[in-house]
Amino acid sequence: MEKFIVENDLATVLSESGLSISEVSRRSSIKRQTIINIRDDISYNVMLTKAYVISQTLNEPFDRIFKVRRNPRFFERNFSEVNLRILEKYVESSGLSFTYQVYSSKCKVNVYTKYEMKRRVSFSGNLLIDLSSVPKLVIVDFDLTKRDRYIPDSELVSIFDKLLHAMVLFARDINLVEVELRLLANNLELNTPNISFSKLSQMVSPDDEINLYLLLAYKEAYQQGFRLSYFATPYRTKWHDIFMKKRIHFQKD
Numbered sequence: 685m686e687k688f689i690v691e692n693d694l695a696t697v698l699s700e701s702g703l704s705i706s707e708v709s710r711r712s713s714i715k716r717q718t719i720i721n722i723r724d725d726i727s728y729n730v731m732l733t734k735a736y737v738i739s740q741t742l743n744e745p746f747d748r749i750f751k752v753r754r755n756p757r758f759f760e761r762n763f764s765e766v767n768l769r770i771l772e773k774y775v776e777s778s779g780l781s782f783t784y785q786v787y788s789s790k791c792k793v794n795v796y797t798k799y800e801m802k803r804r805v806s807f808s809g810n811l812l813i814d815l816s817s818v819p820k821l822v823i824v825d826f827d828l829t830k831r832d833r834y835i836p837d838s839e840l841v842s843i844f845d846k847l848l849h850a851m852v853l854f855a856r857d858i859n860l861v862e863v864e865l866r867l868l869a870n871n872l873e874l875n876t877p878n879i880s881f882s883k884l885s886q887m888v889s890p891d892d893e894i895n896l897y898l899l900l901a902y903k904e905a906y907q908q909g910f911r912l913s914y915f916a917t918p919y920r921t922k923w924h925d926i927f928m929k930k931r932i933h934f935q936k937d
């Protein structure tokens with residue numbers, strides 16, 4: 685997504701100049717089809733260098749033909765209704781649908797599954813958008829729960845994977861640079877932020893539901909490109925926050 689939008693009134697200026705598309709193309713060395721595309725679409729995503737060349741070719745001030753303005757979508761990095769519709773579009777792939785409780789100037793949101801009693805798996809979470817340094821989506825809570833013990837783990841893993849991927853796509857679309865996932869560890873003696881998955885696995889008891897979910901989340905997040913960042917023990921001694929981060933690679937529109 686671009687920070688700025690370039691709008692143009694090339695059709696009017698061309699009409700007044702009396703020059704043909706072919707002549708402007710010859711003088712500017714810009715392809716004829718490109719000039720046609722700009723003329724026919726006032727919001728055509730023209731490169732600024734080409735826009736300056738065209739204005740010089742037509743001997744007109746730049747702002748007589750082109751107007752550069754901020755792209756409101758780029759700067760609207762919050763949980764607005766428009767952005768929540770983007771998130772919901774990606775969440776649909778998981779088979780779930782969310783209810784949102786937005787607060788703190790649209791920078792935080794509580795998330796719950798709709799029609800929970802009809803779902804095999806329920807979800808509750810908390811998300812925040814942090815613009816204080818690197819613009820990022822912080823997944824504070826990301827809790828998936830099987831509503832029946834006979835539901836296979838593979839179903840939980842599949843939904844977790846789809847939901848986490850949806851969060852990354854959402855962050856990309858509202859132009860955030862990073863996604864941070866907070867995971868909860870219960871009474872594990874952590875002494876390094878670079879603890880390996882195999883070591884974590886050895887520390888977890890088979891009947892420890894909290895840490896088994898930690899292993900599931902760790903493994904799936906790692907496969908999606910998340911890496912351990914750090915851990916903390918705020919306000920408690922037996923519970924640890926493990927943070928994993930993923931940088932977002934943008935694709936040009």
